[in-house]
Amino acid sequence: MHKRFVKAVFVLILQTIVTFGWWASPAAAFTSEQQLFQEAWRIVNRSYLDDTFNHQNWSMLRQQALKQPLENREETYSAIQDVLGKLDDPFTRLLKPVQYRSLQVNTSGELTGVGLQIALDGETGELVVIAPIAGSPAEQAGIRSRDRILKIDGVPTPSLTIDDAAARMRGPAGTAVTLTVQQSGVEPTEIQLVRSRIALNPVYASLDSQSGNVPIGYIRLSQFSANAPTEVSRAVSRLKSQGAQAYILDLRNNPGGLLQAGIEIARIWLDTGTIVYTVNRQGILGSFDADGGALTDSPLVVLVNQGSASASEILAGALQDNHRATLVGEKTFGKGLIQSLFDLSDGSGLAVTVAKYETPNHRDIHKLGISPDKVVPLEPISLDQVGTAADGQYQAAIEVLTSSSVLAGAA
Known part of the structure; x- marks a missing residue:
């Protein structure tokens, strides 16, 4: 009996030492x-x-x-x-404090730089242009979606992270940066850009009353920033009061932004139905649905191209799968992964791929993109020609909206 008691006490003491060692040593050992x-x-x-x-x-x-x-x-x-x-995974990355603050600026307010949305090609590792921001120095210089950026001020981009590359292109307004750019089938060229202050107001809207007997509300959305849902809602309400009977939502060269902004904008157009499914690491499906608050049920065409990515594809896929809109243009970029931002204790952060998304019909569009209902190649045009007679995709959208079948469906 005495020996069993001693053994029990010894085991208890040993367990206490081991437990205490496991609890106390890591914090003391790590710098x-x-x-x-x-x-x-x-x-x-x-x-x-x-x-x-x-x-x-x-x-x-x-x-x-x-x-x-x-x-x-x-x-x-x-x-x-x-x-x-x-x-x-180029989308999962460390953001040093300055880079982290810069990324947060991208979803609200304004920035100073050349106005390029960029990504790393997952297969080649090359720095590619998703889209230039409308009216930016990059857009005015003719840089286009899918162009490759080979150097920034002579520094080869394969040696840079995507955030380092973005930081090198940003800078005080009035300063210059030289990009070595290669377009498909063309020799690389050096383009000097003068940085400027770029407003991130994401919405431009106007009423086109020149398209026959159907006044068409035109809304161009350049980014899914925090204020985008409010601005789109205001645009729809204003155009509706002006007599719009159909709408064109232009998502061309829109590289995405906040997932929640995409969901809220889908709810502006959809009364019922699923907007997007998300799939996490356990394979568990989550979904976001319309909430019955659509502002209009008038006919809608969505314009997309190779620069339409991420949240643009979520919105386009939701409207296409729910038969709420006709998609016109080119196949989209194909980014179907969702990142979350995490703060680190020193002011830096992590962007981490936490889920992928699927359209309401369970299409996984990552690296595949979304194909439009009506394919219309994009001819090179200037910013002031977008949404005019010189814009072939826009004119194709008008043709879809003024066709008898669409108008009959809206009756």
């Missing part, structure tokens, strides 16, 4: 730099869409990184970037 690395690692560990982590041993990558001294913040950032690179 502040290692703790920041672990903070980033844990966010990806619990949130990243692919729970195989691109078939990498995610825990082993953590152990290997923590064997490094990580003597300063730049070494820590490099270590975080190295492990994120193993995911082979």
Whole structure:
């Protein structure tokens, strides 16, 4: 009996020591730099869409990184970037404090730079243009969707992260930056751009009363920023009061933005139906639906092209699958992944792919894009020709809306 009691006490003491050691040693052992690395690692560990982590041993990558001294913040950032690179996902990335603040500016307010929305080609790793911002120096210089940016001020872009590239193109208004740009089938050219202040008001609207007997409300949406749903709603209400009987929603060269903005704008046009499904790492489907608050049921055409991406594709897919709109133009960009932003304790952040989306008909459009109902190639035009007789896609949209079949369906 005495021996059993001693053994029980010994086991209890051993368990207490082991438990205390497990609880106390990590915080004492890790430096502040290692703790920041672990903070980033844990966010990806619990949130990243692919729970195989691109078939990498995610825990082993953590152990290997923590064997490094990580003597300063730049070494820590490099270590975080190295492990994120193993995911082979250009959308999941570290954002240093300045980059993080710049990204947040992109969804509200204004910025100073050349006005390019950019991405990394997942297959080639090249820096490609999603779309120029309307009226920006880049748009005025003729830079187009799918153009490749090879150098920025002589620095090869393959050596830069997407956020480094964006930071190099931003800068004080009036300063210059030189881009080496290659368009399809053309030799690379150097283009010098003068940075300017770029307003991010995302909506332009007008009433076209020259298209036969059908007054058409034209709404061009350039970005899904925080104020976009309010501005689109105001545009629809104003055009409706002016007598609009049909609408054209122009999403060409709209690179996306906030998911919630896309959902709210879909609700402006849809009374019922699913807008988008989201699929997380467990394969669990979530959905966002219309809420019965549509502002109009008038006929609608949506214009899309190769520069229509992300939230633009969510909105276009929702309207197409619910038979609410006819899509006219070109196949869209094909970005079907959803990122969330996570704050890190030093003011930096992580953009992490946390889900993918599917259209109401369960189409996965990542790298595939959405095909329009009526294919019309985009001819090169200037900004002041968009939405005019010189705009072939716009004219095709008018033809769809003024056809007898569409008007009959709206009766």
